[in-house]
Amino acid sequence: MHRSKRQRPRSIGRGVDYRLLELRRRGRLFIVLLTGAALAGLVLIGASLKLWRVTPAGFQPEVRISAIDKLQAWTLRRSAERAAAQGKPLEAALAWQNAIANDPANPELLRSALGQVARAENPDPRLAGDPVPKLSWLLRLTGTNRQDLELAARVYDRLRLPTEALRVLEPVAGELHPGEEAVYLKALFATGQVPEFAQRWPLAAPEVRTNVDLRLHHAAYLAGWGPADASAAGRQELESAARKRVTAVLATRLELAVHQHRLDVAAYAEALQRLEKTGAPSLTERIAYWRLLKASGRLEEAQALAQAYADPPALPWELLQLVDVHVALGLREPAFALLRRYAAGFGNAEAAWAWDLWVTYAGLLLEDRRWEELRALIDQLRTLERARAALDGFAHFLEGRALRAANAPTEAKVAFARSVAAGFPTAAIGFQAGLDLLRLGYPDMARQVLERWSQAKAQDPRLWLALCDVEKLLVTDCDRLVRAATRAYELLPDDERAEINYTTALLLSRQRPAEAALLSAQRLTRAPQSPGARINHCAALVQNQRWDEALALFQQIAPTPLGAWENTWFHLIRFELYAQLKLFDQAWAAHDRIQPEHLFPNQRTWLAERVARLPSRR
Secondary structure (H helix, E strand, C coil): CHHHHHHHHHHHHHHHHHHHHHHHHHHHHHHHHHHHHHHHHHHHHHHHCCCEECCCCCCCCCCEECHHHHHHHHHHHHHHHHHHHCCCHHHHHHHHHHHHHHCCCCHHHHHHHHHHHHHCCCCCCCCCCCHHHHHHHHHHHCCCCHHHHHHHHHHHHHCCCHHHHHHHHHHHHHHCCHHHHHHHHHHHHHCCCHHHHHHHHHHCCHHHHCCHHHHHHHHHHHHHCCCHHHHHHHHHHHHHHHCCCCCHHHHHHHHHHHHHHCCCHHHHHHHHHHHHHHCCCCHHHHHHHHHHHHHCCCHHHHHHHHHHCCCCCCCHHHHHHHHHHHHHCCCHHHHHHHHHHHHHHHCCCCCHHHHHHHHHHHHHHHHCCCHHHHHHHHHHHCCCCCCCCCCHHHHHHHHHHHHHHCCCHHHHHHHHHHHHHHCCCCHHHHHHHHHHHHHCCCHHHHHHHHHHCCCCCCCCHHHHHHHHHHHHHHCCCHHHHHHHHHHHHHHCCCCHHHHHHHHHHHHHHCCCHHHHHHHHHHHHHHCCCCHHHHHHHHHHHHHCCCHHHHHHHHCCCCCCCCCHHHHHHHHHHHHHHHHHCCCHHHHHHHHHCCCHHHCCHHHHHHHHHHHHHCCCCC
């Protein structure tokens, strides 16, 4: 009995010990679970933070995504590929768009999505989510590498955007692969560069010249542009292809190009009707018909067709085409109505198509001096989420134009300065803004804008001619003038303005006087009564130390009103001539009429040295 009493406390103690152990074990488990939950939460938070930079170093705009974004993009990509394999283009397109939205700077993702468009027989660009901005973005991300150039060319070919195909292939036109060559030849033909097509055709690879589509293009060339003895054969080949189901659409479209070239309105209308039966004609082909009607004197019929066209533009370049043709047909109010109705829907993308819409819209408002509507457009531009940063400089520029029109020059100058500081999104927009700033009397700002795009527009002589005008107005750097004038003359050796600028630049910088004398003499022969031609040749004669000839020519120059810069240039030449002939009184008289603010720094230095050598005034 005593033994049992001893055992009960022992069993109670053991139970207590077991319960303590169980509590400890569960406490540790609870701590482990709590710690795990905390860690899982931290991982989840970390995965949702956009900390992963996916754009190259220094690339703007910088794009960052999260691990969750990456996972969702991968999942959506698999869904897009599965939908495409099952023949569900709409589901595939939506999945591609969502995948790219989650991982927008992934080149492989962009290539896969655009590859679906390139492989489609008749892709609907609306289902592709407007691939043009995606292509522009991809080319920027990858530095326009060759692989992506080829992909861009194939996509543009499928979407029937020949201008864009040419733009991406032109830089490598001398080293095209057969597939790229085929796209390039078709783009040349479609953009009206048929002589270039014909010149390049014999040099194409055999697999290109035997391609069915390209053979039909060559037949169209023979029918419309080829020699007379081959024209009939080309027409017969096109007519035969138009009767075959496989080639009917392409052959009929090529017939449209031939009829347009020949200005055959009746034949174009008949082919257009056939195309409507086999496959609806594109907006481009309808617009070509309206323009053909106008060219043949049937403007009212063209206007009626344009105004009756009711299909809304599906993509931004369709809206641009519609606006352009309405303006060409004299339908400006309907053009404005189209822009007011559709521009906002297309104009919020970070792509040149969107920017072109706003530039076209603003340009028409400026031409018609619709200042109130322009101010409303500026406000609209500043509400855009995606395109606002790119178009900030353009918006300030438009604000400056509106303020100039409101007779507020000080505020206008501030707005223009802001536009220059913010910059412009494309070379075309920046170049035009630079020209406008020069025309409006802001040469210093014009120089900043034009030089910023000098590399992109290096082959455009208008840029260098404009920079010549800028430097002659600023008179701060003669070397800049020589560089601009030389480049313009290289690009336009037969242009009168380029030649005059080049000759003047040589004379102002006192470089190559023999060449300047030859050019100025040729100019004087062509325009013997021109005061400018006489003054420049006098300067060349003086710099070549042909004093007597220079004096004789000076005496033939009638005193005509000259601008401030030309007047200073004239008297500087007189000063040098009279100083060399030791006619010091006349030299001092010429010196007194020189306005130093219209001299370049090198001219002021030269003048100071020469004045120091003159005898004192009597």
